Amino acid sequence: MVQERFQRRLSAIIFSSDVVGYSRMMESDEAGTFERLKAYRRELGEPLIKVHNGRIVKLTGDGALVEFASAVEAVSCAVKIQRSALNRNTGALEDQRIVFRIGINLGDIIVDPDGDIYGDCVNVAARLEAFAPTGGIAISRAVCEQVRDHLPYAFEDRGEHPVRGLVRPVHVFVLGPDAIAGLSIIEPSLSPIRQPKPGCPGG
C-alpha cells in the first residue's frame, strides 16, 4: 500500500556463501582469503550481477544477498557465477580456491525504505543455499517453474524438505558442479523452449 512505509514486490533472491573453505582458510591465511574473495566479487561477481540487472542487498563475511527483478536473470547469473569461479579455480592451489553454494527463491518480498529486504521468500533462499551442492545451485519449485521454458539447464528434482521456521516443506531442485562444467552458457531465449524438461513438475 502507498500509505505503508514498506513496499512489496515480486523478486528473485540469490543467497550465496563461500562455504567451502572460508572458515578453514581464514584460520591459515585470513588476509589472503578475504582479498581473494573481494577480488572475485569485484572482477567477476559484481559485473555479472550488473549485466543481469541484480542489486546487491548485503554482503556478509563470506556471503551475499542479491535481488533480481527476474527469475530467468537470477538463474542465468548464478550459473555464470559458478562457471566463472570454476574457470578461475582451474590451476589454483586447493586452499586458494573460492567455491560457492547458491540458493535461489522467488516471491513477494517486503522492502524497507533503506533497501533492505524481508519475508519468508528471503529466508527460504538462505535455506536453499544449504541444499546446494558445493559449487552448485539449489532453487525452489517456484523458480523452476519460471525458468524451465527459457533456460536449458536440467535441474534435478530432490523432492520436498522440511525447513526450520516454515509450516510447509520446500521443494528443492539442484544443478551440480559437473553439470555446470559441461554447460555451454546460453542467454535466455525470448521465445519459450516448448518441450517440457525433466525435473520440474507441472502446475
Next chain:
Amino acid sequence: MVQERFQRRLSAIIFSSDVVGYSRMMESDEAGTFERLKAYRRELGEPLIKVHNGRIVKLTGDGALVEFASAVEAVSCAVKIQRSALNRNTGALEDQRIVFRIGINLGDIIVDPDGDIYGDCVNVAARLEAFAPTGGIAISRAVCEQVRDHLPYAFEDRGEHPVRGLVRPVHVFVLGPDAIAGLSIIEPSLSPIRQPKPGCPGG
C-alpha cells in the same frame, strides 16, 4: 540482459473482463453501457489500482490488463474491485449492472520499450479469467502460494485444467461472488498468517 531491447521482470498480472452483459447491453444501449463502464473505471477501478501500485497496461472495449509489482497487492486489489462493483450494483437495474470476471497470474514477463507486456504469464492470466465465476476471481497456483499466508481469502481448489497453447495444465483456484460479498476487506499483513489455509497445496 541490458544489451537486449526487452526487459524481463517478475510481475502479477490481472486480466479482467466485463463479460456478463457487455455484448448484450451494447446492443440495447451502446452509449449508456460504455459510459457506465468508463465511470466505474474512473471512480473505482483506477483509484484502487493506484493504491495498490498497479499499472494499467491496456484497456479493451470491456477488458483491462493491469500489471502489479506484488501478488499480494494484485489479489487485494482484485477483491476490492469485485467488492466495490457489487456495492455499486446494489439497487441498480439488472441491465445496468457492471459485473467482472478477473484472472490473476504471476511470472517472468517481457516488457517492451513502449511498456507493453508479453509472455506465457500474460496469456495464462487471460485464460484464468475464463475460469473465474461471474463476479469472482481465478488465480494460478503460483499466485495462491504467494498470497495464502498474507491474505485471509479462502480460494477454492478447482484442480488442473489444460489450456490452449500451453504444454502444461494450469492449476486453478477461485473465489466466488458469495465469498467476496461476505468478506471484511482486510489489508495484507506484514507478518504472515501462520496457519496453512485450505485450498492451496504445499510446495
